[in-house]
Amino acid sequence: SQKIEQNSEALNIQEGKTATLTCNYTNYSPAYLQWYRQDPGRGPVFLLLIRENEKEKRKERLKVTFDTTLKQSLFHITASQPADSATYLCALEGYSTLTFGKGTMLLVSP
Amino acid sequence: DTAVSQTPKYLVTQMGNDKSIKCEQNLGHDTMYWYKQDSKKFLKIMFSYNNKELIINETVPNRFSPKSPDKAHLNLHINSLELGDSAVYFCASSQDHLALPYEQYFGPGTRLTVT
Numbered sequence: 713s714q715k716i717e718q719n720s721e722a723l724n725i726q727e728g729k730t731a732t733l734t735c736n737y738t739n740y741s742p743a744y745l746q747w748y749r750q751d752p753g754r755g756p757v758f759l760l761l762i763r764e765n766e767k768e769k770r771k772e773r774l775k776v777t778f779d780t781t782l783k784q785s786l787f788h789i790t791a792s793q794p795a796d797s798a799t800y801l802c803a804l805e806g807y808s809t810l811t812f813g814k815g816t817m818l819l820v821s822p
Numbered sequence: 823d824t825a826v827s828q829t830p831k832y833l834v835t836q837m838g839n840d841k842s843i844k845c846e847q848n849l850g851h852d853t854m855y856w857y858k859q860d861s862k863k864f865l866k867i868m869f870s871y872n873n874k875e876l877i878i879n880e881t882v883p884n885r886f887s888p889k890s891p892d893k894a895h896l897n898l899h900i901n902s903l904e905l906g907d908s909a910v911y912f913c914a915s916s917q918d919h920l921a922l923p924y925e926q927y928f929g930p931g932t933r934l935t936v937t
Contacts, residue, residue: 746925756865763923809855
C-alpha cells in the first residue's frame with residue numbers, strides 16, 4: 713500500500729542554521745509533490761510544489777528537492793528563524809486528491 | 823478577506839447527538855474537500871466535491887453526510903456522534919481537481935469534542 717514517511721520526532725535547531733526535513737514515500741509514482749506548513753490551531757498553508765521532472769525548486773529561503781529514484785523529497789529552510797517553528801507536511805498527488813504525511817515539527821530556538 | 827471559512831471553530835457535544843459543520847470558500851474554486859485530523863495529527867481525506875458533485879468518498883461511516891448546495895459551500899453533517907469522531911475537521915478547496923497540479927487552501931478547522 714502507499715506510504716509516506718516523515719520524521720515523527722521534532723527537529724530542534726538554532727536560529728540561523730539550515731533546517732532539513734525529509735519525506736520518503738513507497739508504492740507511489742507521483743507526478744508532483746507539495747509541502748505545507750501547519751501552525752498550532754490552524755489549517756495547513758501551501759508552501760511549494762515540485763514536479764517529477766524538476767530536481768530542485770526555490771522560494772526565498774525555502775528549497776525543495778525531489779528524487780524520484782530514491783523516492784524522497786528534502787525540504788530546506790536556510791537562515792532559519794524562530795518564526796519558522798511549525799509542523800511541515802509533505803503531500804503527494806493521487807487521483808483527485810492529495811495524501812499527506814504526518815508532518816515533522818520544526819523548533820527553531822533563538 | 824477570509825478565503826476558506828468554517829463554522830463553528832469549536833464544537834462540544836454528547837455522544838448520540840447530530841451536528842453540522844459549515845464551510846464556505848470565496849476563491850472561485852471548483853473543488854472542495856473535508857479532511858479529518860486526529861489526535862496523532864494525521865490529516866486524512868474524507869470527501870471531495872467538484873461543482874457540487876461527490877467525487878471522493880474515502881471509507882467514511884455513512885453517519886457522515888456531506889452536502890454541497892453550490893460550489894462555494896460544502897457542509898458536513900454527522901449523525902449519532904461517537905467518541906471516536908473527536909478530531910479537528912478541515913475544509914479545503916482547490917481549482918478543478920482535474921487541472922493538475924492543484925494546491926489546496928485550508929480553512930481554520932473545527933475542533934469537535936464528543937463527550
